[in-house]
Amino acid sequence: PIYLDYSATTPVDPRVLAKMIPWLSENFGNPASRSHAYGWAAEEAVEIAREQVASLIGADPREIVWTSGATESNNLAIKGAARFHSARGKHLITVKTEHKSVLDTCRELERDGFEITWLDVQENGLIDFDVFAAAIRPDTILASVMLVNNEIGVIQDIARLGTLCREKGVIFHVDAAQATGKVAIDLASLPVDMMSLSAHKTYGPKGIGALYVSRKPRVRIDALIHGGGHERGMRSGTLPTHQIVGMGEAYWIARENMGADNERARWLRDRLMQGLMKLDQVFVNGDMDQRVPHNLNLSFNFVEGESLLMGIKDVAVSSGSACTSASLEPSYVLRALGRSDELAHSSIRFSIGRFTTQDEIDAVIEKISASVSKLRELSPLWDM
Numbered sequence: 001p002i003y004l005d006y007s008a009t010t011p012v013d014p015r016v017l018a019k020m021i022p023w024l025s026e027n028f029g030n031p032a033s034r035s036h037a038y039g040w041a042a043e044e045a046v047e048i049a050r051e052q053v054a055s056l057i058g059a060d061p062r063e064i065v066w067t068s069g070a071t072e073s074n075n076l077a078i079k080g081a082a083r084f085h086s087a088r089g090k091h092l093i094t095v096k097t098e099h100k101s102v103l104d105t106c107r108e109l110e111r112d113g114f115e116i117t118w119l120d121v122q123e124n125g126l127i128d129f130d131v132f133a134a135a136i137r138p139d140t141i142l143a144s145v146m147l148v149n150n151e152i153g154v155i156q157d158i159a160r161l162g163t164l165c166r167e168k169g170v171i172f173h174v175d176a177a178q179a180t181g182k183v184a185i186d187l188a189s190l191p192v193d194m195m196s197l198s199a200h201k202t203y204g205p206k207g208i209g210a211l212y213v214s215r216k217p218r219v220r221i222d223a224l225i226h227g228g229g230h231e232r233g234m235r236s237g238t239l240p241t242h243q244i245v246g247m248g249e250a251y252w253i254a255r256e257n258m259g260a261d262n263e264r265a266r267w268l269r270d271r272l273m274q275g276l277m278k279l280d281q282v283f284v285n286g287d288m289d290q291r292v293p294h295n296l297n298l299s300f301n302f303v304e305g306e307s308l309l310m311g312i313k314d315v316a317v318s319s320g321s322a323c324t325s326a327s328l329e330p331s332y333v334l335r336a337l338g339r340s341d342e343l344a345h346s347s348i349r350f351s352i353g354r355f356t357t358q359d360e361i362d363a364v365i366e367k368i369s370a371s372v373s374k375l376r377e378l379s380p381l382w383d384m
Ligand code: PLP
Pocket: 068, 069, 070, 071, 072, 099, 101, 146, 148, 149, 150, 175, 177, 178, 197, 198, 199, 200, 207, 208, 209
């Protein structure tokens, strides 16, 4: 099988795996054990990883809080800030194309009496700055905007939105789960208060992530998980040393490899796009310039995405139709771009990664082209 679903998850890089193993076996200590060498070794490993993660995003290691992944980070950032600052206001801003872990967290806050503005995006998936600016009110306490969209790969102008938030005294949270190792991030200069990170989108293990919480300016949040007071009280629970070491190493490699990874991905993505655009009635979803090079999202008109996936069983990609949930709703992200139900249903997300080869791309072009042509021949609507 050919794996072109790196935005869903990535394999653990072998170099990362090698670093993780000892922390599951001989070095099994609890990083919170302060009275013996087992604990000291684990704590040191955790702090090295904290520096590695901080260094990919230009943060201070003390600004990194370990979590179980970006879902938890998004929950902690949004609920934590909303609850801590609720005396100041109860209005939040987010965007219709955010990940479910942001949208559903905001919906939960709505049930708790907060008011949410759900921003539309433009046809290319990007936020209109004026629309964002107009949504800010005196009682707005937080805005949450993703850096890179998971379905269409578009990159929002975080610097500009964050600058406005700083001016207006609005806490700015950014979900960067899909951005690490793809977009250069320097929080020393980027006006972002909190940033959600995940390891498994960047060749690290699943089940580990982090939340960046700014110290300058200092951002205060309520904890969601209470207990032993780990992570400066922001997230209790025994730290999973092996996972943390894996995330640190993965981010360290991402920092070293970002240029080369991006260049290769772009070359392969362009080849894939050129190959598939030879078919008629193929449409690109999302802006092609403000976009990570790993992502290609196409709608194949007159073809049902699910049927296309069935026709290319040995190719692992995602479809904009049913896959992300049990429902048959088309992708809400593509709907937010104003795509018709038909085009949203006929979309496929290809995501390229570090281990994708040219042969794989060429094979996928061939398989998709054959499958699309066959399905269209069977379609009563296709008449070309
Ligand atoms: N945010 C975005 C943009 C994502 O793509 C994902 C991945 O599914 C998440 C959050 C959730 O991350 P995790 O799997 O680490 O909880």
